[in-house]
Amino acid sequence: MDKNLHILCPDVPWPADYGGVIDPFYLLVQLKAVGIQVYLHCFTQNRAPQKELEKYCKEVHYYRRDKTALLSNTLPYIVKSRSSKKLLQELGKNNYPILMQGIHTTYFLYKKLLPNRKILLRPFNVESTYYQQLSALEINPFKKYFFKRESRLLKSYEKEVSTMIPILALSQTDKQFFEEQNARSYFIPVIIPWQEVSILPGTGNYCLYHGNLSVNENQKAVEWLLTKVFNDLEFPIIFAGKNPNLKTAKLISKNKNAALIANPTESKMQELIKNAQINLAPSFNHTGIKLKILNALFNGRHCIANSQAVTGSGIEALVSVTDDAENMKKAILELMALPVTEEQKGRRSAVLNDVYNNKKNTEKIIAMIY
Template structure:
């Protein structure tokens, strides 16, 4: 008998043009390959409708996100209140298929009594209140700081209120533990992210530059890039490439002041993967300790040496595959040491042991199916 599932996505999950969409899209592919009939519901804002999704889904529906003042609520976080839609709710009520909620963003249904007896699974991408608290600390705009702080406050109350209304599948043990300990969640498990990578493609030998990559329109990523330029590479005679989407004029100005820094704006997916493979060191400091860093996994599957701080790898189990430093001096020292050090077969073997058994899309899809049905 056919198995059907509704998946509610906080955004259109294709193209996969930065880390936040890896899990969304490749989960669809993996479930489709297991014979699941997917009814996909996407909230649409800045990303257009995509025919590619119809290859994997029985149906794809799009709903406008209620942006600006229409999406604000005194009681609900903006990321939730802006993703409510009566048409979606009526459509879901026409059958009894299980519902996979992609992110806290899509959990408004958990407040609706009509769905009390429905099988619901929440895919937790972040402990959102912590993520927004960290955005508050990294933002320079007073308006944004006020928004992030208020959203974090609302999210903490909201996440606690929904923690026992669905099975929660977190992307990391750390996030699972937060929901258990802080919110008293009873049904929580960890399900690794779904990835496009099925083998370690990291090249042996020596690359020719250091690389920081990420969505540069995100405050935290911009701050990490500026920290690397000003505090780490300021007196090193080693080239640093900063690559990613939508760099700000501020970041462009700062990069232009340093002769060893090069900014690559809006590279294609292929160009980005090419840079990850050619770099000698993928350098990925983070100021955010929630979720899983998809750019780190990309670098571990496809790049040579990875240099990170503890926040990037905390509670991921990936520490042994990375070089770790926690201040600018430690980063400088590691960079000088690693820049001429060939990336060797033994490191590839270590990554195979650490990564391939955990990030197995087929096995993880089968686990998800058991939870859904």
């Protein structure tokens, strides 16, 4: 008997080139491999429809986001803008179970327009916390106001919606948050593109920070690394990522040991990660899961991060955790000349293959749906 599933995705999950689409896309790949027929529903804003998705889905539907939702004073914009009537019609054509990816896609659940349906929610993080932290870091007054308002609306919205259906959290920290909202919350780690640890022998000669450099949290991390850590370290550091703004580019150019690689290809980014001696991943956001750290652990040499980046991830023991600039400097000095040992590689493989095992984690999701 065929197993069918609707998946609601807040964005088009291909190319799988940023955190919010990694889990949705690679889950599609896993579900296809075990014969589940997926009806994928994507909201579009800046990303075009993709033929690639048709390889993994029975049907793929696209919906435009409603920008007039900005006028709503009662519902978060990220939710209200994804309230397409066409989507509701498609979901009503059958009674297949629904997996909602991100709190963004829960409008019809909130409105109780999907009665007697098996529905699960897979939040990417605690969005109210995420937007609160975006607001704290934002300089632009209009964006700051928007992030602050969105955080306030999301706080009450998350509290109500999370009690309606089971939650499949990406981290232990998020699982605990939703449990505190009286939700039935379960930790099922992110589905990822890497499954084997592959570390180059020997040592590299630079540190790397990578991420979307148009995001204010990552801009803050660049500034912190340059002004607090590499202000008096003589080791080379490379910053690589999407769309750095002029301020970030200028800041990097002022440090003689720093270099910027803007908008690298995926293959170039992986080359940088693999060849770096240390991948640095300080974070100012303690919700969700940091995929850049998983990438570094599967494919890079040493990794240094702070507690906010790894708490609740299950990989804390694999990372050098430092929570201030001086201790990060010490860790860099210690690790710059040290190759990754066979024992360290073995420990990484054991932990990562246990916690971030795609086959096992997909089976957990399927078991909860059916």
